[in-house]
Amino acid sequence: MPVSIELNPPLAIVHINNPPVNALSHEVRLGLLNACKKLNTDQAIKAVILICDGRTFIAGADIREFGQPPEEPHLPDVISSLEASTKPWIAAIHGTALGGGCEVTLGCHYRVAVPSAKLGLPEVNLGLIPGAGGTVRLPRLVGVQKAIEMVTSGKPVKASKAKEIGLIDALAPDHQLEQFAIEFATSMMNEPTPLAVSKRPITDIPNLAETADILAGIKAKARGQLSPLEAASSVLDACNLSVEDALKNERQRFVKLKESSQSKALRYAFFAERQTTKIDELKEVEPREINHCGVVGGGTMGAGIATAMLLSGLQVTLIEQDEDEAATAKNRVIKTLEASLSRGLITQARFESIKTDFKATSQFEKLKSVDLVIEAIFEDMAVKRDLFEKLSKTCSKDTIFATNTSYLNINELAESTVNPERVIGLHFFSPAHIMKLLEVIKTDTVSNEVLATGFALGKKLRKVPVLSGVCDGFIGNRILSSYRKQCDYMLEDGASPQEIDEAMRAFGMAMGPFEMQDMAGLDIGWANRKRLAPTRDLNERYVKIADRLCELGRFGQKTGFGWYEYPNGARKGIPDSTVEAIIVEERAIAGIIPKSFSPEEIQTRILDAMACEGHKILSEGIARSASDIDMVMILGYGFPRWRGGPMFMVQNK
Ligand code: T1G
Secondary structure, eight states: OEEEEETTTTEEEEEOTTTTOOOOHHHHHHHHHHHHHHHHTTOOOOOOEEEOOOTSSOOOOGGGTSEEEEEEHHHHHHHHHHHSSSSSSEEEEEEEEEEEEHHHHHHSSSSETTTTTTEGGGGGGTOOOOSHHHHHHHHHHHHEEEEEEEEOOOEEEHHHHHHHHHOSSEEEOOHHHHHHHHHHHHHHSSSSOOOOOOSSOOOOOOOHHHHHHHHHHHHHHHHOSHHHHHHHHHHHHHSSSSSHHHHHHHHHHHOOOOOOHHHHHHHHHHHHHHHHOOOGGGTOOOOOOOEEEEEEEEEEHHHHHHHHHHHHTTTTEEEESSSSHHHHHHHHHHHHHHHHHTTTTSSSSHHHHHHOOOOESOOOOGGTTOSSSEEESSHHHHHHHHHHHHHHHOOOTTOOOEOOOOOHEEEEEHHTSSSSSGEEEEEEEESSSTOEEEEOOOOOOOOOHHHHHHHHHHHHHOOOOOOOOOOOOTTTTHHHHHHHHHHHHHHHTTOOHHHHHHHHHHEEEEESHHHHHHHHHHHHHHHHHHHHHHGGGSSSOOOOHHHHHHEEEEOOOOOOOGGSBGGGOOOSOOOHHHHHHHHHHHHHHTTTTOOOEEEEEEHHHHHHHHHHHHHHHHHHTTOOOOOHHHHHHHHHOOOOOGGGGGHHHTOOO
């Protein structure tokens, strides 16, 4: 039974034990309701502690049940019973009290937590809103503004912050949660039971103008996702409706969202993200322990990778060509860590210790004892080969050699390396200490142990590692290249850069393809096209517009001109007559009579191009599953998560 009662009159301790995260399955909800009813009639019991076994308090409703018909008791009814209990319930929180778990605590009369605990309402990440009273009770404890921030961001708050804003009543010492809860309950049980949370007033109701501002801000940030706006609206309704009507209203919104395509896509993405590391051939393989990493190359990528490793607690030695470059690279890393410090992601003490321990040097021999070394140097096969040869002479024969290359053939690099089974691709995405995607590239010669270690390192760096085979561009850049080709075709067929950019922003992408190229630099794509020119299929349509811009030195923001003009270094580009003229010329040369494109047509052509390339990648065995491809596009290329990814969209048209 996942719910058990330990009677120690005058106290009772209700334990939930439903691994792995004590999700509120039907059995747990029923067990909780029965425990509440039973203890209400037990005169010997004066207070009840609710505590969870295992690694965390309740982490929410059981998402796996969402696709099935809901079974009573429904969570809102269970929570209302707790709240109406004749004895005070004290929620004793460790790990993460999330979603329905947090809502259960709001139905309790007191909440205590250990400092490492977190509480949150992340339902928006699943395309939902809190559906068991969270939007009605939370503002009564923490105020409207904080409640809206929590339910729309989905971000949990640490226990110390929860105490500060009134979400919990007391902080328990670490590893003494149950004992502290017993003492807390004992001290409280003879006090009058506090007013149920839902009976407390909301004191900071925003006026109409403030409400309009709040909703406008959330809508703009949501970029087409419905749930953040719905969640905020539900909190605002709670300010103006009776509790009963507000709860009913919240439930209606929740049920409607649960059936929405956005929620289905987001729930798919939730599980897809956890599927990427479930690789049969690695199931029984023990990854190597990685403690000390070398990073060769301290440019943007190398410094970002070093930062990600330092933030995850690894020892890092960064190698540059000379001491000046090494010092520059170290400063680049420290500067990034200062930003993490200012955002509260690391403590001052942690920052200082990293600063002391992190070594950047030109002394290659400092790599002698590293467990893994990754190169992020110039994208040239000969240069990388030389480096790996030098590393073979410096490092131990088992040291893992990783390359961050984004398109070179890693099989070729491995072939020329001593012990090729230790060579692996670890393709990071810039900024490497922030982007969650890590493409783990499996060469023909890599051992399963090294591959498993690549995945374990990715998880340690709090990334989502996705397995890819070796091909030009692996999974993400290969699909990106087909996406951009389709955009170039539509340019030549009659669309403008701004029409295509606007259509893809409306689709939910953070940026359109042309503004993205202007930001990253058109010269990157140009270099790639020149690299591939000798082997390009001459029967395949080729649009010269981008090449012509590059031949004019128009590389984007960094040169003031690209697809758009950036007057006085402006960040937002404006349409440029030179580009328009080149487009018109190229249409004439190709004998094309330009046609107009609707945003939907632009979006469909691009989506179909992505999915078509995705199916080729699947059929070639480069990617293991459609969901892996979707994870790459969502986590590495800004594909809107609430659409599930190109493969999910096309499969669910
Ligand atoms: N339901 C079902 N399974 C879940 C689950 C959940 N809520 N949360 C996690 N799992 C599974 C997960 O699939 C994985 O399974 C294993 O647990 C470990 O997860 C009414 C309607 C809690 C912070 O959104 O954020 O409540 O792969 O790998 O990195 O208003 O899981 O091992 O088979 O992520 O340590 C709201 C979602 C639900 C929280 C732990 N709650 N979970 O992270 O482990 S909606 C959430 C998480 C709701 C109410 C509404 C994280 C975690 P497997 P993991 P982790």
